[in-house]
Amino acid sequence: MGNRLFMAMIFLGILSFPHCLFGSDIFGNFTYQGKVVDADTLKPIEGAVVVMKWEKCWPGIGAGTLCDFSMAKEALTDANGEWSIKGPEGTWTPTLPRAILGFIVRWTQTPFFLIYKPGYYQYGKYDQRGGNGFRAIPYEDKEKGLAGIALERPATMREELKELDIEFDNEVPFISTNAPATKLKLMNFSFTYFGDVKKISFDKLDFPRCDYWVLGLKRITSKDEWRKERLTPGYVSEWEYLPLLRKVVEEDIRNPVRFE
Numbered sequence: 001m002g003n004r005l006f007m008a009m010i011f012l013g014i015l016s017f018p019h020c021l022f023g024s025d026i027f028g029n030f031t032y033q034g035k036v037v038d039a040d041t042l043k044p045i046e047g048a049v050v051v052m053k054w055e056k057c058w059p060g061i062g063a064g065t066l067c068d069f070s071m072a073k074e075a076l077t078d079a080n081g082e083w084s085i086k087g088p089e090g091t092w093t094p095t096l097p098r099a100i101l102g103f104i105v106r107w108t109q110t111p112f113f114l115i116y117k118p119g120y121y122q123y124g125k126y127d128q129r130g131g132n133g134f135r136a137i138p139y140e141d142k143e144k145g146l147a148g149i150a151l152e153r154p155a156t157m158r159e160e161l162k163e164l165d166i167e168f169d170n171e172v173p174f175i176s177t178n179a180p181a182t183k184l185k186l187m188n189f190s191f192t193y194f195g196d197v198k199k200i201s202f203d204k205l206d207f208p209r210c211d212y213w214v215l216g217l218k219r220i221t222s223k224d225e226w227r228k229e230r231l232t233p234g235y236v237s238e239w240e241y242l243p244l245l246r247k248v249v250e251e252d253i254r255n256p257v258r259f260e
Contacts, residue, residue, distance in 0.1 A: 032208055033084035035184070036077050036115060039133045039216030042187065044081025048117035048217070049074055049245045052085050053238065056106035067109060072241045087111060089209055111208065114236075116245065118252040120217040121229055134191055134216040137172075137205050138180035148176040148198070149189060150205055160193055171199035181211035191216065223259045230256075 036048045051074045055067040075083045090110040115123035121133060133153075140147045150172040153160065161173060175197055183189045191214075207213070220226045231249045233239055239246060 029086045030089045030209055031084055031086050032111075033082070033211075034213040034215060035081045035187075036083070036117070036215050036217060037081050037187075038120075039218045042191065042216070044077070044079065045117055045120070045217060046077055046079050046081065047248070048077040048081070048083075048115055048120075049242075049248050050077065050083045050085065051114040051116070051242060051245055052087055052111040053114070054088055054090060054111050055109045057109050058103060058106045068106075069238060070108060072238045074242050074244045076244055113208065114245075115215060115217070116231055116248065117217060118230065118248065119226070119257040120219055121225075122231070123215055123217065133218045134214075136184055136189065136191060136214040136216075137207050137210055138184055138212060139174070139200065139205050139210070140180065141204075146176075147178055147180055148174050149180045149184065150174050150200055150202075151191065151193065161197065164193060164197065166193075166197055170202075172202050172205070174198040174200040184212050184214050187214075220257070221259070226257055226259065 032052065036045045036050070037043060038045055051072060053072045054070045056070040057065050057067040060066040071087070073085045073087055075085050077083045088108045088111075090108040092110050094107045113123060123133070133155075135152045137150045137152075138148075139150055151174075152172055157173065161167070166173075173193060175193070175195065177183060177189070220229060230252060231245070232253075233246070233249065236242060236245065
């Protein structure tokens, strides 16, 4: 009798709170979208490959979280530099009940990104931001009346802000503006630090589950840097799932970027 009651409670829990057990990878997808531009000219970059990779994770006994490859999707940026991919939302930190249930049904982790265009510094799947590129993320908190764009320029951010007498630690510079996602879509933003620059915790941005974001890639100017940044088939472990990336990389091998 006791076992039947226990099983009935689990069944009712699954019916009542399916997301707690299965997560968003089964019960819904999110449309990730954005734009890739040249970091200096702000002109759209066409033909960049946007790769998203998801992993399924479970609690490791004495070894932290363990993860395995789950799926990968890719898209090419269009003439406006825009792209979109639909996939699971995922999470970096599952709730305690969801983590415990991960022994039975693994949860989906927040996706990793790889954005690659031959001749530019790549945006790596482990959040590497090479060169002097930038990342602009919209944020709105209607309850607090807060809206704006978080702007990261990793290579020069601290120096630029120091000139404005602003000290940052682990926060992200935040520039207040109305309708931030719309302004990013229309490129109606300077992508520089100006006016009243505030601070915001990166966790609040809920990246990459945002309405729209803009990535600025820095162009490579030397052959030595190009050799360091170029992708090869051995670099990508999920090569067989990424025909678009494979095509771009193979074309770069046949016709490499030329430098004066």
